[in-house]
Amino acid sequence: MRVLAAMSGGVDSAVAAARAVDAGHEVVGVHLALSRNPGTLRTGARGCCTIEDSMDAQRAANLLGIPYYVWDFSERFKADVVDDFIAEYQAGRTPNPCMRCNEKIKFSALMEKAIALGFDAVCTGHYAKVLTDENGNLELHRASAWAKDQSYVLGVLTADQIAHSMFPLGDTPSKAEIRLEAEARGLTVAQKPDSHDICFIPDGDTKGWLDERLGVSPGDIVDVDGKRLGGHEGTHSFTIGQRKGVGIGIPTPDGRPRFVLEVRPKTNTLVVGPKEALDLRELAGTSFTWAGIAPATLTEAFACHMQVRAHADPVPAMAQLIGEELVLTPDSPLNMVSPGQTAVIYIGTRVLGQVTIARTVSAVERVTA
Known part of the structure; x- marks a missing residue:
């Protein structure tokens, strides 16, 4: 297959690209320039998308012997992620910019361009898995190592996007193993720290x-x-x-x-x-998508697990489509959830879909919107 490897300049995406090469695919590396004025250097584990990150990605591509390009997505990133982030806070909601970036940039704008150029798949360093069910349908699942699982931020993917996605790190037991593999391959990013902050707010303020x-x-x-x-x-x-x-x-x-x-x-x-x-007995929203085949009976309540933050524990809940709203009712009141956040829905390890929370109902009969 022709594979476009999205290379952030970090160790995960570098090893993912290397594994795609090892698998015999025709791989091309691409780094996304998401800022018109990127910083020169990172500061510890803060931020990403700096000039240093681009250079790290290029060094990794050179070592792997694959072509490497930088694509400028800064205007779309500003409109779809940065401006959206500002507007959401201004409206009293709490957005997740990583979800928007995956939805609008990495698995929309990038994938659309990749497919138009004849690539079969986009490869990233996310810890998640694409599996096939008994009927041949592709499904998005949690990574084998739940401690590193990143399926939550991929909950916005559609069935078509999943069909063109490749996650070579999904079965890796730990990040430590990825770093050891990177060292063995001679990748200079082997011990590079992870980025933990919002990339366009590198100082964390x-x-x-x-x-x-x-x-x-x-x-x-x-x-x-x-x-x-x-x-x-x-x-x-x-x-x-x-x-x-x-x-x-x-x-x-x-x-x-x-x-x-x-x-x-x-x-x-x-x-x-x-x-x-702050305890909530109900969450609901009209902006929802399904990561593959949707449940057959959406108007009837069905059991699932829901997760409202990237590193939160999933909690048992019931889900049901009522009118135009997807309504989630946790088995026990859920604490500290804000409109604007994303609730990702799971059936076992499978990512079923996601909804942006627009309305919440307090367990003490107070309603926020």
């Missing part, structure tokens, strides 16, 4: 980054009864479940901490209250 773009907009902090407790400088600086940095001067009578329960951008108000008020 999300609040400061948003403040620069959205400015200061003073508003009130109130309790669940509407009593004013303090003020803030912009709702975009807060997320559901936040406790630290809220800046309330009035303590609770019992001394218990307060958490952000709601972000109301229309009235520029934050609602705070006790932690138990």
Whole structure:
């Protein structure tokens, strides 16, 4: 097969490309330039997509003896990921830019271009697996090593995208094994640290980054009864479940901490209250996709597991299509989930699909939207 290997400059994508070469595929490496003004060097494990990353990817491609290109996707990345990130926070939601990047850039824009150029598959360093069911249908599954599993951020993939995806690291037991393999191959990125932050906010200061773009907009902090407790400088600086940095001067009578329960951008108000008020009995959204064949009876509730963060534990739930909404009801109340987050749905190890959370229902009968 003709395989386009997406090479970020990290160890995972380098080893994935190497394994694709070993498998006998005709491999071409490509690095995505996602910023018009990329930084020169990384700082520890912060950020990615720097000039240094591009050079690391090129060195790996040269060692593997494969052609290497840099494709400029910066304009689309800004529109589909960066601008979306700003708009979501401005609307009081908590977005996941990695999900949007996979949905709009790596497995949409990149894959579309790859297929147009005659490639059969896009190879990445994600830890996940594509398996075939008894009827010959392709399915997306968790990696063998759940500790490193990255299937959550791939929950946005469609059936067609899965059919053109290749994840050579899916059966690897650990990241340590990948680093040892990289060393044995002579790849200079063998001990390069992972990136853990939002790539376009390399210093990790999300609040400061948003403040620069959205400015200061003073508003009130109130309790669940509407009593004013303090003020803030912009709702975009807060997320559901936040406790630290809220800046309330009035303590609770019992001394218990307060958490952000709601972000109301229309009235520029934050609602705070006790932690138990964050427990949710229902999550729902109209923006959902299926990673392969959808369940046969969506209008009837079916058992599944749902995961709301990349490193969260999956929890048992029921899912059902009610009108235009996909409604998820966890078996036990789920804590600290915000509109804008993505709930990925699993049946066993299979990724069934995902929904962007637009509405939540509190276990104490409070509704946020």
